[in-house]
Amino acid sequence: xxxxxxxxxxxxxxxxxxxxxxxxxxxxxxxxxxxxxxxxxxxxxxxxxxxxxxxxxxxxxxxxxxxxxxxxxxxxxxxxxxxxxxxxxxxxxxxxxxxxxxxxxxxxxxxxxxxxxxxxxxxxxxxxxxxxxxxxxxxxxxxxxxxxxxxxxxxxxxxxxxxxxxxxxxxxxxxxxxxxxxxxxxxxxxxxxxxxxxxxxxxxxxxxxxxxxxxxxxxxxxxxxxxxxxxxxxxxxxxxxxxxxxxxxxxxxxxxxxxxxxxxxxxxxxxxxxxxxxxxxxxxxxxxxxxxxxxxxxxxxxxxxxxxxxxxxxxxxxxxxxxxxxxxxxxxxxxxxxxxxxxxxxxxxxxxxxxxxxxxxxxxxxxxxxxxxxxxxxxxxxxxxxxxxxxxxxxxxxxxxxxxxxxxxxxxxxxxxxxxxxxxxxxxxxxxxxxxxxxxxxxxx
Numbered sequence: 398x399x400x401x402x403x404x405x406x407x408x409x410x411x412x413x414x415x416x417x418x419x420x421x422x423x424x425x426x427x428x429x430x431x432x433x434x435x436x437x438x439x440x441x442x443x444x445x446x447x448x449x450x451x452x453x454x455x456x457x458x459x460x461x462x463x464x465x466x467x468x469x470x471x472x473x474x475x476x477x478x479x480x481x482x483x484x485x486x487x488x489x490x491x492x493x494x495x496x497x498x499x500x501x502x503x504x505x506x507x508x509x510x511x512x513x514x515x516x517x518x519x520x521x522x523x524x525x526x527x528x529x530x531x532x533x534x535x536x537x538x539x540x541x542x543x544x545x546x547x548x549x550x551x552x553x554x555x556x557x558x559x560x561x562x563x564x565x566x567x568x569x570x571x572x573x574x575x576x577x578x579x580x581x582x583x584x585x586x587x588x589x590x591x592x593x594x595x596x597x598x599x600x601x602x603x604x605x606x607x608x609x610x611x612x613x614x615x616x617x618x619x620x621x622x623x624x625x626x627x628x629x630x631x632x633x634x635x636x637x638x639x640x641x642x643x644x645x646x647x648x649x650x651x652x653x654x655x656x657x658x659x660x661x662x663x664x665x666x667x668x669x670x671x672x673x674x675x676x677x678x679x680x681x682x683x684x685x686x687x688x689x690x691x692x693x694x695x696x697x698x699x700x701x702x703x704x705x706x707x708x709x710x711x712x713x714x715x716x717x718x719x720x721x722x723x724x725x726x727x728x729x730x731x732x733x734x735x736x737x738x739x740x741x742x743x744x745x746x747x748x749x750x751x752x753x754x755x756x757x758x759x760x761x762x763x764x765x766x767x768x769x770x771x772x773x774x775x776x777x778x779x780x781x782x783x784x785x786x787x788x789x790x791x792x793x794x795x796x797x798x799x800x801x802x803x804x805x806x807x808x809x810x811x812x813x814x815x816x817x818x819x820x821x822x823x824x825x826x827x828x829x830x831x832x833x834x835x836x837x838x839x840x841x842x
């Protein structure tokens with residue numbers, strides 16, 4: 398086996414242990430890549446295994462429950478090792494079972510004792526010989542979908558009630574597919590056509606986005622590792638996440654509040670449209686403001702941005718009423734629309750989180766409303782697909798703020814033109830992008 402500091406399978410097991418204890422997968426993956434000397438091929442294998450196991454964790458837990466006499470007695474790292482082996486056997490066609498067996502046994506030797514090695518070897522050989530346990534024994538339909546797609550029952554129940562069973566199953570079938578790598582072109586520095594040519598010259602495959610303007614979908618490499626990224630010609634952002642700002646009809650001299658700004662993706666997007674205007678970017682945590690500043694400097698828009706450590710529910714100490722031309726509330730939420738990109742979200746959240754965050758969202762809307770000028774535009778968005786965090790807050794806000802009227806959310810690509818609602822709901826299965834909710838309001842008096 399390769400040295401443990403460069404072995405992608407060994408590092409995947411270590412990373413999955415940390416994630417199962419509450420660490421964020423994307424941060425752990427980036428830390429491992431930055432601190433080891435894996436080549437590009439091994440980085441891809443390592444990343445694929447980590448995300449793949451997280452995506453299918455409930456399924457793999459079900460398999461081990463059926464195959465091991467006392468699964469609760471297995472050490473956490475042994476479970477993660479078995480999950481990585483099962484993932485490779487089921488989902489990675491180009492990896493021969495022999496290599497999976499050999500590497501898994503070597504990891505056993507490095508971390509465990511002979512009894513664990515025999516257990517793991519026996520399980521892998523049984524899978525190779527007999528296949529995995531069938532899910533057909535699960536008679537309850539919701540539980541069956543939960544195990545099959547590795548999504549907690551409560552999420553499926555919420556989606557079934559709100560969207561219907563057919564739409565729910567389409568969403569579930571889509572969320573374990575690989576996430577697109579999408580870029581937002583920095584329109585202050587370049588344009589989609591020029592950036593496409595530069596990326597293709599570096600070997601990337603590039604397509605224009607069908608969801609958002611000034612957006613590209615790229616493959617065949619990590620665009621964030623290029624000098625084009627370092628020079629601020631683009632930023633990494635999901636196509637759906639670009640839509641709230643693109644719906645705002647920003648004028649170059651607008652004075653804009655970004656009420657929940659970190660890490661600054663939408664803040665810099667707003668700033669790209671400004672010349673004499675300015676965006677005030679708020680975040681509750683001082684350390685996150687550095688992310689906004691760093692992004693702004695890289696994208697060349699720092700002069701258009703001011704940052705403040707502030708709870709968006711307590712704005713009176715910073716701004717007078719009727720100050721802003723436009724306000725963006727990209728509110729804190731459960732992130733249920735990001736399950737494809739951040740798969741551990743599905744295990745970390747509960748219905749209590751939905752209820753708590755929906756209250757916070759409502760409080761933020763109430764707090765920012767007086768700060769908007771008459772005739773100004775307020776955009777409220779989340780990366781959730783749960784109604785309590787979205788349409789329910791729209792209804793509540795309009796019922797309590799009679800000086801606001803709904804605005805129909807328009808997009809450059811004219812998404813969902815026949816929808817009956819003014820707000821826009823994007824689901825993970827619609828376009829292969831993140832799930833998102835966008836609504837707009839105008840202050841009329």
